[in-house]
Amino acid sequence: MKSFLIFIVMFHSLLAYNYSLESKNIGSAARCFFGLPEVMDEHNNGNMSNSCFIDMGRSYLVIDSGPTYQYAKEAYSKIQKQKKLPISYVIDTHTHDDHWLGNGFYKSKGATIVGSIAFKELPILDITRMQRRISKEAYKETKQIIPTVFVDGETTLYFGNKKVIITRVNHKAHTNSDLLIYIPSKRILFAGDIVFNGRLPSLRDGDISGWIKILEKIKKIDVDYIVGGHGKLYTKNAVDFTYRYLTTLKKEILKHIENGDEIGDTVNAITMLKYKNIPFYDSIHKQNIETAYRTLEWEDE
């Protein structure tokens, strides 16, 4: 009897992981699942980025499919309880795996997956970063399914008379694969990881000047809502946190470069203590200084 119970418990835990996802209304423009301000691990199982559903009349458009197949499946079933509609398109905002490893689920539902042309160059890995860090139950059935429709420049999708304008940021910003998704009829912009809130942004694959440049363009777009890849803010001022952090960082680093300070001294000097209690400060602030110093030093020459 005891071993039978153990078997049941084990079998059940292998079935699937439950993320306990809850969506939030973005006015009447969209519904989003907001991720936690944490690094992916066996507790959050990758639930640290945002995934949104837009009712386009006869179907849903999904912005970012989330970190796993199981996540996508759960988000989908919760949205279907609100309103039953098929998924026509999934748009992956960029190539970081917490944003698109749920693609396989939507592909199985017949959706077309759209992403930057940079996905063509993305290596298919034996084991993904996500897979190494989260539980087997949560990663179950997850495959690296990349887009079949590639965006380079601008692509417009039509849903009746409603337009969805997808623009590839034509320079390196958060990555070299960033897309902006603008839906004029809903007055909403999805900015992917160009916009972070509630945690420090990561410059690891980015370019600080390119990132600031696109944020300045976004600030001028006339919309009511801006949803980023991480963080729960969705009003127009959602861009302010990332913009302030990056512009302050750039200004500080340039001062040190002009002084002729070495990279090591610069990394230690720019503490920006105002951000000390924001998640990811301890793990990535110094790394951000180092990455930005290298690009800015080169820009300076």
Ligand SMILES: [Zn+2]
């Ligand atoms: Zn990212």
